[in-house]
Amino acid sequence: MVDRRRFSHTALTLGLAWIALLLLMLASLGSSYLNLGPWNAVSGLVIATLKAAIVAWLFMRLRESGPLIRLVAIAGLGLWSIQIGLSSVDYATRAVTPAAIQSPQQLPPLQAASRPH
Amino acid sequence: MSSAALTEPKDEPDIGKLGMWVFLASEVLFFGGLFLAYLYGRTHWPQGWSTASRHTDVVLGTVNTALLLTSSAVVALAVACEEDATQRRWTARLLALTAALGTAFLVVKGFEWHAEWDEHLVPGPSFALDVPGAQEFFVLYFVMTGLHGVHMIAGIAVLAVLARGRSRRREWAGARQIEVAALYWHFVDIVWIFLYPLLYLVQRHG
Amino acid sequence: MTSYLDDGLTIRSWLTTTDHKRIAILYAIAITAFFFIGGAAATIIRMELATPAGDLVSHDAYNKLFTAHGVIMVWLFLIPSIPSVLGNFLLPLMLGAKDLAFPRLNLLSWYLYLAGGLVTLEALLLGGVDTGWTFYTPYSTMFSNTYVVLTLVGVFITGFSSILTGLNFIVTLHTLRPPAMGWFKLPLFAWGMYATSLILVLATPVLAITTLLLIAERLFQIGIFDPAYGGDPLLFQHLFWFYSHPAVYVMILPAMGVVSEIIPCFARRPVYGYRSMAYAILTIASVGFLVWGHHMFVSGQSLAASMTFSLLSFIVAIPSAIKVFNWTATLYKGSIRFDAPMLYALGFVGLFTIGGLTGLFLASLALDVHLTDTYFVIAHFHYIMVGGAVMAYFAGLHFWWPKATGRMYSEVWARIAAVLVFVGFNLTFFPQFILGVEGMPRRYHAYPPQFQVLNLLSSAGAGVLAVGYLLPLVYFAWSMRHGASAGPNPFGAKGLEWQTRSPPPTGNFDHPPVVPDIVYDYAPDEPAPAPEPAP
Numbered sequence: 001m002v003d004r005r006r007f008s009h010t011a012l013t014l015g016l017a018w019i020a021l022l023l024l025m026l027a028s029l030g031s032s033y034l035n036l037g038p039w040n041a042v043s044g045l046v047i048a049t050l051k052a053a054i055v056a057w058l059f060m061r062l063r064e065s066g067p068l069i070r071l072v073a074i075a076g077l078g079l080w081s082i083q084i085g086l087s088s089v090d091y092a093t094r095a096v097t098p099a100a101i102q103s104p105q106q107l108p109p110l111q112a113a114s115r116p117h
Numbered sequence: 118m119s120s121a122a123l124t125e126p127k128d129e130p131d132i133g134k135l136g137m138w139v140f141l142a143s144e145v146l147f148f149g150g151l152f153l154a155y156l157y158g159r160t161h162w163p164q165g166w167s168t169a170s171r172h173t174d175v176v177l178g179t180v181n182t183a184l185l186l187t188s189s190a191v192v193a194l195a196v197a198c199e200e201d202a203t204q205r206r207w208t209a210r211l212l213a214l215t216a217a218l219g220t221a222f223l224v225v226k227g228f229e230w231h232a233e234w235d236e237h238l239v240p241g242p243s244f245a246l247d248v249p250g251a252q253e254f255f256v257l258y259f260v261m262t263g264l265h266g267v268h269m270i271a272g273i274a275v276l277a278v279l280a281r282g283r284s285r286r287r288e289w290a291g292a293r294q295i296e297v298a299a300l301y302w303h304f305v306d307i308v309w310i311f312l313y314p315l316l317y318l319v320q321r322h323g
Numbered sequence: 324m325t326s327y328l329d330d331g332l333t334i335r336s337w338l339t340t341t342d343h344k345r346i347a348i349l350y351a352i353a354i355t356a357f358f359f360i361g362g363a364a365a366t367i368i369r370m371e372l373a374t375p376a377g378d379l380v381s382h383d384a385y386n387k388l389f390t391a392h393g394v395i396m397v398w399l400f401l402i403p404s405i406p407s408v409l410g411n412f413l414l415p416l417m418l419g420a421k422d423l424a425f426p427r428l429n430l431l432s433w434y435l436y437l438a439g440g441l442v443t444l445e446a447l448l449l450g451g452v453d454t455g456w457t458f459y460t461p462y463s464t465m466f467s468n469t470y471v472v473l474t475l476v477g478v479f480i481t482g483f484s485s486i487l488t489g490l491n492f493i494v495t496l497h498t499l500r501p502p503a504m505g506w507f508k509l510p511l512f513a514w515g516m517y518a519t520s521l522i523l524v525l526a527t528p529v530l531a532i533t534t535l536l537l538i539a540e541r542l543f544q545i546g547i548f549d550p551a552y553g554g555d556p557l558l559f560q561h562l563f564w565f566y567s568h569p570a571v572y573v574m575i576l577p578a579m580g581v582v583s584e585i586i587p588c589f590a591r592r593p594v595y596g597y598r599s600m601a602y603a604i605l606t607i608a609s610v611g612f613l614v615w616g617h618h619m620f621v622s623g624q625s626l627a628a629s630m631t632f633s634l635l636s637f638i639v640a641i642p643s644a645i646k647v648f649n650w651t652a653t654l655y656k657g658s659i660r661f662d663a664p665m666l667y668a669l670g671f672v673g674l675f676t677i678g679g680l681t682g683l684f685l686a687s688l689a690l691d692v693h694l695t696d697t698y699f700v701i702a703h704f705h706y707i708m709v710g711g712a713v714m715a716y717f718a719g720l721h722f723w724w725p726k727a728t729g730r731m732y733s734e735v736w737a738r739i740a741a742v743l744v745f746v747g748f749n750l751t752f753f754p755q756f757i758l759g760v761e762g763m764p765r766r767y768h769a770y771p772p773q774f775q776v777l778n779l780l781s782s783a784g785a786g787v788l789a790v791g792y793l794l795p796l797v798y799f800a801w802s803m804r805h806g807a808s809a810g811p812n813p814f815g816a817k818g819l820e821w822q823t824r825s826p827p828p829t830g831n832f833d834h835p836p837v838v839p840d841i842v843y844d845y846a847p848d849e850p851a852p853a854p855e856p857a858p
Contacts, residue, residue, distance in 0.1 A: 007201040011194060018190035025182050025313070029175070032318035040322070041159075044314030051186075052307045059193040060303045068497065069138050076142030079525050079612060080149035086613065087153055087561045090628035091160070102553050132424050136494045139524055143486050147528035150562050154536060154547055157558050240545045249553055252545045260539050 017058045024051050137297045141304045144268075148308055151261050155315060158253050165250020167320030172238055172246065173258070177229050178317040181222050182309065188218035189306040192276070192299045199283075199292045208295065212280035215302065219273040226266060230259075258316055265312060268305045276302065326729065326826040341426035342829055344727070347412035349433050354400050354408065355796075357440060361395035364388045366789065369751075373782040377769035385768035386453035387469065393456025394474060398481050399440050401712055402570060405577035406523070407436070407488055409719045410516045412727060414492060416820035416827065417510050419501045419836045424494040432487045439481030446473035455766060457567075460548035460559040464540040472541055475534040482527045482534075485573075489523030492516050503838040507598065510818050510842065514601045515580020518608035522569045522576075526612070530566035533559070557622055564615035572611040574708055575675070576604060578715030579646055582668045585722050586650050588816040589665035590657030593843035596649045603642035603649075610639040620691045629688055636686035640679060647676050658847040662814070663737035667718030670745045674710025678703055681756065696766075699759025702752045710748050717744070717795065722816075724799065725809030729826040732802040736794060743791030750784025817844050 028047040032040060057063050062070060159166045195211035198204035237245035239259070240252040275298050282290030327344045331337070337345060368388050371379040380388065411429065415422050423429055446452060452474045454463040463471050496517050500509070537559070540546035547554040587594045594600060616624060616632030650672050659665070681703040684690050694700060725731055754777035763774045770778065812821040820827075822836040 004201075004203065007197060007204055010197045014190055014193050014197065018187065021186045021190070022183060025179065025186065028314055028318065029179055032314070032321040035322045040318075040320070044318050045311075048311050048314050051310045055189055055303050055307050055310070059189055060300055069135065072135070072138045072142050075521075076145035076525065080145050080152075082612060083146075083149060083529070083565055084153055084156065086616070086628075086631070087565075088156075089631055090557070090561065090616065090625050091157070092625075093627035094623075094625035099550060101551055132494055132498050135497060136425060136490060139490045139493050140486075143490070143524045143528045146525050147532050150529050150532035150536070150565075153562065154558060157555060158547055161553060161555070240543045244545075253547050253552065253554065256539060256543055256545060256547070260535065264535070 013058060017054050021051050021054055024054075133293055133297045134300070137300045141300065144304060144308075148261075148264070151257065151264070152311075152315075155257055155261075158250060158257060159319070162248075162250020162253060165246075165248045165252075166254050168246055168248045169238075169251040169254035169258070170316065170319035171321065172236070173317050174229050174232065175317050175321065177225050178313060181225050182313045184218050184222045184225070185306050185309050188215045188222070189303050191215045191218065192302050196292070196296050196299050199295050209280050209284035212276050212283060212295065216273045216276040216280060219269055219276070219302075223266060223269055223273070226262065230262075261312055261316065265305065265308055268308070272298070272302050272305050324824065325828065326824065327829045328728075328826050330829045339430075341422070341430050343411050343415055343422050343426065343429060344827065344829075346429050346433050347408050347410075348727070350403060350407040350411065350436070353433075353437060353440065354404055357395050357399040358792075360444070361392050361400055362789065362792065364392040364395070366785065368392065369782040369785040371768050372770070372778050375770050375772045375775050375778075380768065382768055383453060386455075386766070387447075387451035389766055390452050390455050391447050394443060394452075394478070396708075397456055397570070398478055399436075399443065401574045401708060402485060403436060403488075404574075404716050405581060405712070405719060406492070406516060406519055406573070407432070407484075409512075409581065409716075409723065410492060410519075410577060411488075413723065413820055414495060414513065414516055415499070416726075416823065416831055417513055417818060418495070418499055418504065419819045419832065419838065420495070420499040421830050423491045424498060425491050428487050428491055432484045432491070435487070436481055436484035439477045439479070439484065441477075442480060443474055443477030446470040446477060449473070457563065458537060458559075460537070460540070460556045461546070461550070464537060464546055464548055465544070465551075472538050475538055479531055479534045482531045485523045485527045486531075489520035489527070492520040493524065496520075501838055507601065508838065508842050509601075510580075511583035511594065511597070511600055511604070512577075512580035514604045515576045515578075515583070518604045519573050519576045522573050522608055522611070526566045526569040526573075529562060530570075533562040533566065536562070557619065557624060560619050560622055561615070564618045565612075568615040568618065569608075569611050571704070571707070572607055574712045576607060578671065578675075578712040579604065581715045581719040581722070582650065582671050583646075584816075584818065585664045585668040585718055586653050586672075587843045587845050588722075588814055589660045589662055589668070590654050591659075591845045591847045591849060592653050592655075592657040593841070593845055594649065595652035595655075596645075597842060599645055600649055603645045606642040607639065610635065610642070614639050617686055617691075620688055621695050633686055633688050637683065640683055640686075643675075643679050647672060647679075656847065661738070663732075663734060663741050664718045664722035664814075666738060666741040666745075667714045667721065670741065671711055671714045671718065674706050674714065674745075674748070678706030678711055681706065694759055696764055697759035698755040698763045698765055701765050702755035702759060705752045705755075710752070714744065714748075717741075720795070720799075722814070723820075724802070725813045726820060726825045726827070728803060728806075729809050729824075730802045730806030731809050731813060732795075732806055733798045736798040740791050740794035740798075743787055743794065745791075747784050747787030747789070747791050751781050751788055752784070754778070754780045754784075815849075817842070 024047050028044055031043045031047075034040075036043065056073065062073060191211055192215040195208050195215065198211060199208040233239060233255075237243050238255055240256050244252050244255075246252070279290050279295055279298055283295070327342055330342070331340070337349065340346060340349075367380065368385070371377065371385060371388075377385065411423070449470055452467070452469040452471050454467050454469070454471060458471070458475070496509075496513060500506075536547075540548055546552055548556055548559040550556060583594055583600060614632055614636045616628055617636045620629050620633075661669075681699070685694055685700060685703060721732065721737055758774055758777050758781075761774065763770055809825045811823060811825055813825075814821075817839065819836040819838065823832050
């Protein structure tokens with residue numbers, strides 16, 4: 001029957017997605033124990049994004065949703081990335097002048113403030 | 118010329134789903150501010166962040182991630198079952214299983230927090246790690262996992278109520294309501310998907 | 324025939340209602356109370372500032388007063404005012420619908436608002452908070468000895484009221500429009516509500532998380548906002564203003580929507596440039612999310628970020644200017660009547676323009692260095708929020724009062740009040756522009772004697788303004804008992820809400836309303852209803 005096939009198809013998709021999610025989780029865990037320098041953070045986030053995409057696309061059914069629902073999802077994500085992005089413009093370009101009361105800086109500042117003359 | 122207005126809602130099933138998606142968009146911005154704070158901390162206190170992250174329990178964190186991912190798959194299956202006439206008898210049990218997996222997650226979290234309390238990893242006067250930024254990491258750790266936990270409790274309660282309602286064939290526990298609750302559950306899962314690498318996997322190789 | 328007002332006469336029926344019209348009235352009562360509490364704080368402030376010496380209240384008490392004024396007026400009055408009162412009442416009516424998409428959620432919104440408001444009030448009664456409504460760190464987290472956490476809890480709870488209202492409106496506008504009413508047949512008030520709701524849903528959660536982080540930092544006494552620990556006070560400001568700037572668009576977009584309903588009606592002309600008005604509303608809401616750093620020009624933010632935010636702030640003024648041009652153009656060759664709603668609406672256009680233009684001065688980096696944290700800023704935002712949003716709120720109250728109550732208020736007294744508000748407002752706030760340019764800083768309870776004359780003028784104006792605000796309480800109350808009976812459409816207005824009785828039945832319409840082909844189908848030669856007879 002069509003219904004039965006549809007259900008089996010759906011259940012199979014969900015099962016495969018579940019396995020993919022667990023494998024990705026293990027990949028994330030494993031890669032964190034390799035010394036990849038700055039790429040550790042990148043790989044962690046990329047894998048997390050893939051997992052989130054699987055959940056959103058297949059489990060939350062964005063695949064079958066209309067343009068309105070997809071727009072709602074994009075609006076939330078888009079605005080959040082604007083918050084991070086535009087705030088980062090400040091952090092990326094701000095000259096840092098540590099004060100005497102502050103604990104020793106752990107990072108050389110991207111831009112040290114020029115000393116007053 | 119002009120046409121008579123319809124006073125009835127247009128498309129009943131879409132109202133709840135749209136409402137939940139709009140709510141989830143607001144939740145993205147809710148958790149989003151925490152990620153900005155996290156980004157600040159990680160870039161300004163890299164040693165503090167990695168030292169602190171290595172003191173989280175990666176085994177329990179991974180177990181929890183597996184539990185939550187599985188629960189998402191289970192609730193998605195529950196939704197699929199509810200939409201199929203021959204599989205509908207499984208829905209209530211799958212919803213209950215999802216709630217149980219969520220509860221297991223919270224129990225594990227409880228053990229984790231208890232251990233962290235014992236190891237003096239709760240920010241305060243007797244904090245154990247002396248690296249600058251480590252306390253700030255744990256402030257965010259407790260706020261982020263705590264907030265996530267509050268969302269989990271709400272989700273578990275809703276799923277448990279729906280499971281019970283569905284098993285008694287209540288009309289308020291139908292396919293629409295279950296799908297809407299599942300959407301919320303998946304979102305809470307997605308938040309954890311990002312918390313996992315950000316909290317547990319910083320510089321593990323160090 | 325029974326109306327929604329007769330449908331249940333017990334207090335219980337009101338407190339458990341899911342009727343959007345009753346919920347609107349519940350909101351109206353609550354926000355009126357908060358308006359006068361916030362106004363009382365302002366009265367004491369202006370009394371203190373009438374003389375240069377800080378002799379009426381101590382500096383600590385003064386700090387608590389302006390904080391209370393800001394917190395109450397922003398979160399407990401302005402943000403909910405037009406959306407939760409007029410929006411709740413009118414949106415389903417304008418769509419020919421029976422109620423909003425989620426009526427019970429609407430009632431929950433009101434209870435959340437009330438709970439948050441009461442918690443905030445409690446914090447005030449216990450002793451108040453002195454950080455300013457902006458709660459800047461590290462003062463608010465590490466040094467202030469006042470009820471910071473309790474106030475923030477109140478604000479947090481109120482925020483969820485906003486989010487749920489916005490959610491309700493968005494879903495309502497997407498799903499409950501009649502088939503004949505496409506997006507570009509919506510009244511501009513509905514567009515204003517839609518854009519406002521987008522901001523409510525997306526920006527308010529950031530306030531929620533920011534208050535939680537503040538509370539955490541204050542409780543743990545260890546922080547990401549405190550430079551002593553290597554933290555960044557600007558991180559707080561980025562988070563805070565990411566919400567609080569779009570919040571001002573929450574306050575003005577509904578006001579613009581109200582004005583767009585009133586001006587066409589009392590000029591008997593369709594609004595000029597309907598589509599550009601709608602697009603301008605959406606543009607204001609979207610670009611409004613990109614400008615928050617203009618509150619941080621002198622905070623230590625990087626120059627590159629400041630320049631970016633300055634440029635974006637200039638851009639966001641453009642759609643507002645378009646709207647002002649279009650309202651003015653709507654008047655051209657119209658048949659204008661100066662009824663009370665129109666007086667308030669025209670006042671809005673003039674005062675909002677002044678407020679908006681002065682915003683451009685503040686958006687210029689070089690000027691802002693001089694003007695920031697002075698009375699220029701205070702005058703700027705009061706021109707927009709009070710001369711703009713509050714006037715539009717009053718315009719809307721007067722325009723739709725007959726619809727909501729079935730009674731006409733006294734037109735003579737309403738016009739007197741409108742003029743008093745306009746004169747009093749300008750007398751209060753225009754001198755503050757000059758004071759700001761001359762260098763008087765904000766949030767100080769004492770000032771050098773050379774500023775006294777302008778301060779005295781300002782305080783005198785506040786007295787006139789107060790009378791103007793108190794008058795409506797009297798004549799609106801009077802109208803409930805003795806006002807002439809209003810028909811369904813006393814002003815000859817277009818819009819579906821005018822096709823039902825005044826006051827409407829609980830289900831809104833006895834017969835389904837008819838959606839016109841043209842949205843603002845006014846014509847100057849079309850006879851408007853006879854002016855209201857004198858009381």
